[in-house]
Amino acid sequence: MRALTAAHRPADASSSPFAGADLCDQAGLSLPGDAARPVFDHDLWDFTGVIGLPVQMAPRARRFEFTQVVDPGWRLVAKELILAMLAPHHPAVALLPRAYRTPLHLRSCAARLDELVRFFTWLHERRISSLAQLGSAECEAYLAHRRFVLDDHGCVVGEQSPGIRRSAAQAIIDLIDYRELFTADRVRPELRPWGGASASAIAEMRSGRQGNTTEPVPNTLLQPVLAAALHLVTVLGPHTAALHRHVCETRQISSLQAAGLRHGSPTAIADIKAVLEHHYVAAGIALPMIEEHDVEPRLAADWAPDDPLLMVATGIPARQAGYTQLWARWMPLLRGPFLDAVAQVGVQKQFGRDAAETPAADGCGMLPWTLPLHRSQAVALVGIVRTAAILLLAAAAGMRASELMELRIGCRRPVEEPVPGLRRYRIASKVIKGQPLGGTADEWVVIEPAYRAVELAEQLHDTQNEGGPLFGRFDFYTRYTWLRAWVNSPAGARLGLAPIPEGRITLRALRRTLALEMAYRPGGVLATKIHLKHIAVAATEGYASRPGGAQAELLAEVNKHEADRNLELVLAEFRNYQEGILPAGPGARSLTEFFASIDPGPATPDAAAPRTQRSDRDILNLLTKRAKTLHLGTANYCWFTDPSRALCLKLAGTPTADRPLVGMCDSARCPQATHHSCHRPVWAEHAEQTKTFLGALGKTRATERSRLKADRERALRVIAEIDAATTTASDQDTA
Template identity: 40%
Template structure:
């Protein structure tokens, strides 16, 4: 143990806390439910569970603050004073602290600080430190280095934590300095500031404002996941909801039915006689219930039979022992004759398999528990689609309630779909009302989820948003039950999935317009329009940051495409199309500027930032079409604007694009597969006997144009650039 330095002269300190005797919630402006117990500053256990404005991201344990976990009693007071100062920065005593944080911190944030204070203060106690004025820079650095490493996991090496994670640790160590004038029981030595007052981010090397580091969901996971969720929501889900309504209606009066007694045995025998006459099987139990029953009582000929369902068929609630013994021989005989089968969906409607369109029953016969489990996994599919096609954060998904759907007609004749919720991030505790504009597929998924969860209006729609674990469970259920093979669904490979990753994936997909299921089955342009409408309607709302992220990704993608076009031209892979000459002139101009820079400063040639700077204006003019690039540098030359009669428009009308004739359109090798696909589709239509002769005549020029574009792309990709 290091020798204890002599205690320096203590700074003048309050003899009594500025918060002594105060009600914590009243001081912080937090609303408690009527009749809830008050939380006083002196208490060592603050129970904030009755906060009226607690949003759904707040977990129960985050509202119970145990200061007794801090071993040194005087440091419990330090933690209380700092945390209440963070909750109530406008308190008179806090305003007297020159360096105090002036913005309000939420109870969730303060709970994290309490955890950090507990770790820091108890670490000091283990080092033999009893007063904060004994803390030195050496101790701070030792503590930070120890916390830099992850908790040991058996069989895995420890890893250094990310700087963003460590910034909160360093910030907690520094907080007592900011509130030195407020602290009454202990404080750091006069003039001491951990890391000499440098910011926590600078101490740990965290960089603010860097690129988005959230990875998108890998495409080999995303495509089968979306295909599965779309199928479950659009094809299977409505059947599940209809059957679930039937089961709930049938189970409704069952709670009040009498038990089977001696007098009601004849009613059961009547049901058995009817089953024998019609050949209908006895009702079976759900798969999960059978497993539990066999494990508990052992197997027997009636292990799979549902006694409760049979009782309800006879108009009674349950069998007592006498009644069961009376009818047991008859049931055993009937089971051998007609068998046992789960009672619901015995004649299920037919649906088309996802892979080949073959008609199959939408489900095998199921028990009530099987059906409820299936409904839960369809809700997971609804959640996944809502997250993947809207870009909502976890906090926003959690705030969706039953009855949140909003739709209204727009002047253009369409319908605008919206989801009412709350914006939590960056707002006061509890958030503010908000609305997220979405596309029809999301509205349909939310409507199905509302039917399946069967909760009252205002209740949480999705409950937990543990998307990675829910998707893993969905994958396991599909394989375990054989439903994946029955419905012809693709295998969902294991891989990470979270709302943050799906949000990033959607932003990149809108920006880059890739191929695959997301582009083929979901109108990315519609999502982009919905996001833009939501941003325009509420510039400070939920979709503001997603709209900005989407635009940033689009700008980065356009820059990459422009740089690639420049590199291709340098390699002799030239663009085709009417706008090729103009694009090449622009690229030659940039190339000349680079060569001129190489003569004056050779180092810039190795720096792509200089090239990107020269190409930035050209990249801003780029608009990516489905089969061409539009370099929208001169609106007066845009064919689409001339056709629409809007020559002063600021953006091209991609829907009217005729890239084979527009003087600003170019074709590149990356777009060749799209044109080949057009030719293949037209050939299939020309060979079809169902297509009228006149329609085939109309298609021939389209095919010739596509073939001409492909030939031009091939020729320009191999021909040397003209001098």
């Protein structure tokens, strides 16, 4: 061991193996030709101009501020560590046995630097001046510092997430793994906190094998949210686009940003009078109203509370006349014309006047789509509708936040119609997760409401420049909070929107909800009446278009959930069988025999063979193969064990297909279909509707009457079979 530790070396950047290095050249990052290139010796590494950075990456994360590390030696350590992670193939890094072999993303390096700054600050506060002073006790103390949330009195009130704990442990592990690289200060060679465990193990993070931890959005929250989003996009969307255009036009004419405004001129009074006469009085347009927060300053400036001009936005007519504002010295000469104009046309909020009528969300008639709005309210409403478009697109397409932020104006591809009546809607974006810097171009096949949501978002954009960011970087939680507040406000109630209950919605949760709903179809129809099979069909076209794309990842997740769902349903029916609740339908005997082969149960009480009690794991293993044949119909289960026996394939003329045509299923006749208690409400509703139709038919409609009567008799027969089969043994004993 060397007698002189690294802690005693001067913090001289020139002694570092990275001294004078061009950071982008070392890390393989591209910059525009005229951009300033960050250098290792600088205390600010600015990567803002790097080509291909994702829109989701915040500006702060693109600027590495090493001045946050007070100690010069530790500042050099931080620089060397971050560049080593960006350029793992550098000769000084490639020799390190525990160094990363693939470059980390700039975003990951920014997070590592933030945690390193926290750690060095924590050491400085405890008067630790050298990394050589670190021991296992200090490492444990820092992990505990980052693990718990303390109140103002130092009492523990909560615990941080495993991700934060992992970041804290990773900062220390990095200082150990890259120890030989540092030239200003190093930890001791024998330091091995936590027994050499990984950061994830130290943080007690869940393993990926334990399943997805993201909870789906509960239906009580999803239903009103999607209903509101659909109403805002499809019903109010076109009117909001017109409102947005009006706001933009007004900004160019009567706002302080309007071009060519003057402070005054000899003809100012006459010019403003002409605007009042021609633009307002002659046209019958009410004068604009100031916002509520502007009233107090006027009252403080000695305006009378009962002044007829108190609520008039006098600055807007002045700017329409070409002047920056209406100066107080002009008011004595203009007060009379203003009073006359108010008496003739009145005062009203500037936007949303004479709004067109639209249907209410609750179906209770027609009403104006908005009440008159101030400019700030109009801008806020446009933002609310834009948020609804983001939410609807995320819920219907399952796009990640990074993929939504990469959408550009003009991302909608032309609508295709490969088969008459069947249209394909596509939008283009980029996949960022798991892809090289710059992402990978990809296309999503979506349903029409999602396609129209993108179209509306383009119309609500301030600029229409092709290729510009459509949504840009946004905070979805903040946007959703505003949307919920608006829906729950009097404005949302007036439109008949159902209140949105408390609860957090994230884009990740929406993606998981879509995957689960698709996997459990056809049991779930989204509250917005978008049937899930439409989403599934559109998404499947996307999978076929690009098997390795983002939609294929969603398909893999859907398939996993579908397999889990099938196994749960088969196990539930097996438990019903054990309790004496049997299936009905043409395929009931086959299914019951299969269950009997696993457990004789109540169906064979006099079985000679001794009953074998298997564990749940054994039972699941035996049921798994059968679960793979299960397909859900709206009113039945299809056990697709033999394609040659499938009635739907015989009717379609495709007897060798590997999947049933559930939409053509006649479960009352197919030998592989079963009916269960969960299907009874569907058949009961069908029987009741058929009865209603029969009563409405005239005497001359004999053919239709005969067909409907047979249909109703079939439904009643299925209901009777379900009732008979689901009668438990205990019910029979009681009878």
